[in-house]
Amino acid sequence: ITVKEAAVYGSMALVLAVAVSLLAGLESLAIILLAIIVGMLYNAKIKKFGIYGNLCVALSTAFPFIYGAVVALRSFWAVPIRCWMFFAMAFLATWSREIIKGIVDVEGDRRVGIKTLPIVLGEKASAKIALIIMLSAIVLSLVAIPFVLNQVNYVFIVFIADILLLYSVFSTLQNPTRQTARRAKNMALIGMSVGLAAFIAGGV
Incomplete structure:
Protein backbone atom coordinates (compact mmCIF):
# COMPACT_ATOMS: atom_id res chain seq x y z
CA ILE A 1 0.00 0.00 0.00
CA PRO A 80 -21.07 4.27 35.78
CA ILE A 81 -18.08 4.62 38.07
CA ARG A 82 -16.80 1.15 37.12
CA CYS A 83 -16.32 2.33 33.52
CA TRP A 84 -14.34 5.33 34.75
CA MET A 85 -12.23 2.96 36.83
CA PHE A 86 -11.45 0.83 33.80
CA PHE A 87 -10.72 3.98 31.82
CA ALA A 88 -8.17 4.93 34.49
CA MET A 89 -6.74 1.39 34.61
CA ALA A 90 -6.28 1.27 30.85
CA PHE A 91 -4.71 4.73 30.87
CA LEU A 92 -2.22 3.88 33.62
CA ALA A 93 -1.30 0.41 32.31
CA THR A 94 -0.75 1.75 28.79
CA TRP A 95 1.29 4.69 30.09
CA SER A 96 3.52 2.30 32.04
CA ARG A 97 3.94 0.05 29.00
CA GLU A 98 4.83 3.03 26.80
CA ILE A 99 7.60 3.98 29.22
CA ILE A 100 8.95 0.42 29.06
CA LYS A 101 8.68 0.54 25.28
CA GLY A 102 10.80 3.69 25.41
CA ILE A 103 13.63 1.64 26.92
CA VAL A 104 13.47 -0.68 23.90
CA ASP A 105 13.55 2.24 21.46
CA VAL A 106 16.06 4.42 23.31
CA GLU A 107 18.79 4.25 20.66
CA GLY A 108 16.51 5.10 17.75
CA ASP A 109 14.66 7.79 19.71
CA ARG A 110 17.95 9.43 20.66
CA ARG A 111 19.02 9.57 17.02
CA VAL A 112 15.84 11.35 15.91
CA GLY A 113 15.64 13.59 18.97
CA ILE A 114 12.57 12.16 20.70
CA LYS A 115 12.76 12.99 24.41
CA THR A 116 11.36 9.91 26.12
CA LEU A 117 11.69 9.30 29.85
CA PRO A 118 14.50 6.74 29.41
CA ILE A 119 16.50 9.35 27.49
CA VAL A 120 15.75 12.20 29.90
CA LEU A 121 16.01 10.29 33.20
CA GLY A 122 17.75 7.04 32.27
CA GLU A 123 16.50 3.47 32.01
CA LYS A 124 16.61 2.62 35.73
CA ALA A 125 14.68 5.69 36.86
CA SER A 126 12.16 5.20 34.06
CA ALA A 127 11.62 1.58 35.12
CA LYS A 128 10.88 2.78 38.66
CA ILE A 129 8.31 5.27 37.36
CA ALA A 130 6.75 2.58 35.17
CA LEU A 131 6.47 0.33 38.24
CA ILE A 132 4.72 3.02 40.30
CA ILE A 133 2.25 3.75 37.50
CA MET A 134 1.53 0.06 36.91
CA LEU A 135 1.03 -0.53 40.64
CA SER A 136 -1.56 2.25 40.58
CA ALA A 137 -3.41 0.44 37.79
CA ILE A 138 -3.28 -2.83 39.72
CA VAL A 139 -4.61 -1.20 42.90
CA LEU A 140 -7.49 0.25 40.88
CA SER A 141 -8.28 -3.19 39.48
CA LEU A 142 -8.77 -4.40 43.06
CA VAL A 143 -10.73 -1.33 44.14
CA ALA A 144 -13.11 -1.99 41.23
CA ILE A 145 -14.14 -5.43 42.56
CA PRO A 146 -17.25 -4.24 44.50
CA PHE A 147 -18.45 -2.30 41.45
CA VAL A 148 -18.45 -5.05 38.81
CA LEU A 149 -21.56 -7.16 38.24
CA ASN A 150 -19.96 -10.62 38.17
CA GLN A 151 -17.31 -10.48 40.86
CA VAL A 152 -16.28 -14.16 40.80
CA ASN A 153 -15.39 -14.19 37.10
CA TYR A 154 -13.76 -10.77 37.33
CA VAL A 155 -11.54 -11.58 40.32
CA PHE A 156 -10.27 -14.82 38.79
CA ILE A 157 -9.29 -13.25 35.47
CA VAL A 158 -8.04 -9.90 36.77
CA PHE A 159 -5.74 -11.74 39.20
CA ILE A 160 -3.99 -13.34 36.20
CA ALA A 161 -3.80 -9.97 34.45
CA ASP A 162 -2.29 -8.29 37.51
CA ILE A 163 0.39 -10.96 37.85
CA LEU A 164 1.42 -10.54 34.21
CA LEU A 165 1.50 -6.75 34.48
CA LEU A 166 3.42 -6.80 37.74
CA TYR A 167 5.96 -9.25 36.35
CA SER A 168 6.51 -7.09 33.27
CA VAL A 169 7.51 -4.01 35.25
CA PHE A 170 9.46 -5.83 37.97
CA SER A 171 11.56 -7.69 35.42
CA THR A 172 12.38 -4.39 33.72
CA LEU A 173 13.30 -2.75 37.02
CA GLN A 174 15.64 -5.60 37.92
CA ASN A 175 17.36 -5.53 34.54
CA PRO A 176 16.47 -2.40 32.52
CA THR A 177 18.07 -3.52 29.27
CA ARG A 178 16.64 -3.38 25.78
CA GLN A 179 16.14 -7.15 25.62
CA THR A 180 14.36 -7.35 28.97
CA ALA A 181 12.20 -4.33 28.18
CA ARG A 182 11.16 -5.88 24.85
CA ARG A 183 9.97 -9.03 26.60
CA ALA A 184 8.31 -6.96 29.30
CA LYS A 185 6.33 -4.78 26.90
CA ASN A 186 5.03 -7.91 25.17
CA MET A 187 4.14 -9.42 28.53
CA ALA A 188 2.35 -6.19 29.49
CA LEU A 189 0.34 -6.34 26.27
CA ILE A 190 -0.76 -9.87 27.11
CA GLY A 191 -1.65 -8.73 30.62
CA MET A 192 -3.71 -5.85 29.26
CA SER A 193 -5.55 -8.25 26.93
CA VAL A 194 -6.35 -10.49 29.88
CA GLY A 195 -7.49 -7.39 31.76
CA LEU A 196 -9.90 -6.63 28.91
CA ALA A 197 -11.24 -10.17 29.26
CA ALA A 198 -11.77 -9.48 32.97
CA PHE A 199 -13.69 -6.32 32.06
CA ILE A 200 -16.00 -8.36 29.80
CA ALA A 201 -16.33 -11.32 32.18
CA GLY A 202 -17.17 -8.97 35.03
CA GLY A 203 -20.27 -7.84 33.17
CA VAL A 204 -19.16 -4.22 33.31
Missing part, protein backbone atom coordinates in the same frame (compact mmCIF):
# COMPACT_ATOMS: atom_id res chain seq x y z
CA THR A 2 1.31 3.45 -0.91
CA VAL A 3 1.34 6.52 1.33
CA LYS A 4 -1.36 8.11 -0.82
CA GLU A 5 -3.58 5.04 -0.57
CA ALA A 6 -3.06 4.90 3.19
CA ALA A 7 -4.11 8.56 3.44
CA VAL A 8 -7.26 7.88 1.41
CA TYR A 9 -8.23 4.81 3.44
CA GLY A 10 -7.47 6.62 6.68
CA SER A 11 -9.61 9.61 5.67
CA MET A 12 -12.49 7.32 4.71
CA ALA A 13 -12.24 5.54 8.05
CA LEU A 14 -12.32 8.86 9.92
CA VAL A 15 -15.38 10.06 8.00
CA LEU A 16 -17.15 6.77 8.66
CA ALA A 17 -16.26 6.91 12.36
CA VAL A 18 -17.64 10.44 12.67
CA ALA A 19 -20.83 9.50 10.78
CA VAL A 20 -21.50 6.45 12.95
CA SER A 21 -20.79 8.43 16.12
CA LEU A 22 -23.21 11.14 15.01
CA LEU A 23 -25.95 8.53 14.71
CA ALA A 24 -25.23 7.52 18.31
CA GLY A 25 -25.62 11.08 19.59
CA LEU A 26 -23.76 14.34 20.05
CA GLU A 27 -21.94 13.23 23.19
CA SER A 28 -20.45 10.17 21.48
CA LEU A 29 -19.54 12.39 18.52
CA ALA A 30 -17.70 14.76 20.87
CA ILE A 31 -15.67 11.87 22.30
CA ILE A 32 -14.70 10.49 18.90
CA LEU A 33 -13.72 13.97 17.69
CA LEU A 34 -11.56 14.43 20.78
CA ALA A 35 -9.91 11.06 20.11
CA ILE A 36 -9.25 12.05 16.49
CA ILE A 37 -7.74 15.38 17.56
CA VAL A 38 -5.48 13.64 20.09
CA GLY A 39 -4.33 11.19 17.42
CA MET A 40 -3.64 13.91 14.87
CA LEU A 41 -1.73 16.03 17.37
CA TYR A 42 0.32 12.99 18.33
CA ASN A 43 1.30 12.26 14.73
CA ALA A 44 1.91 15.89 13.81
CA LYS A 45 3.82 17.20 16.81
CA ILE A 46 3.51 15.53 20.20
CA LYS A 47 5.17 12.25 19.21
CA LYS A 48 8.52 14.06 19.18
CA PHE A 49 8.04 14.94 22.85
CA GLY A 50 8.16 11.36 24.09
CA ILE A 51 6.75 12.01 27.57
CA TYR A 52 3.62 13.74 26.23
CA GLY A 53 3.42 11.24 23.39
CA ASN A 54 3.14 8.43 25.94
CA LEU A 55 0.21 10.22 27.54
CA CYS A 56 -1.53 10.61 24.17
CA VAL A 57 -1.19 6.90 23.42
CA ALA A 58 -2.48 6.03 26.90
CA LEU A 59 -5.45 8.37 26.52
CA SER A 60 -6.32 6.98 23.09
CA THR A 61 -6.21 3.43 24.46
CA ALA A 62 -8.50 4.31 27.37
CA PHE A 63 -11.09 6.30 25.38
CA PRO A 64 -13.14 3.24 24.22
CA PHE A 65 -14.26 2.43 27.76
CA ILE A 66 -16.03 5.78 28.05
CA TYR A 67 -17.06 5.94 24.41
CA GLY A 68 -18.73 2.52 24.56
CA ALA A 69 -20.61 3.43 27.73
CA VAL A 70 -21.84 6.72 26.25
CA VAL A 71 -23.04 4.96 23.08
CA ALA A 72 -24.86 2.30 25.14
CA LEU A 73 -26.37 4.66 27.70
CA ARG A 74 -26.86 7.68 25.41
CA SER A 75 -25.52 9.99 28.11
CA PHE A 76 -22.07 11.02 29.27
CA TRP A 77 -23.40 11.66 32.76
CA ALA A 78 -24.86 8.15 33.03
CA VAL A 79 -21.46 6.44 32.65
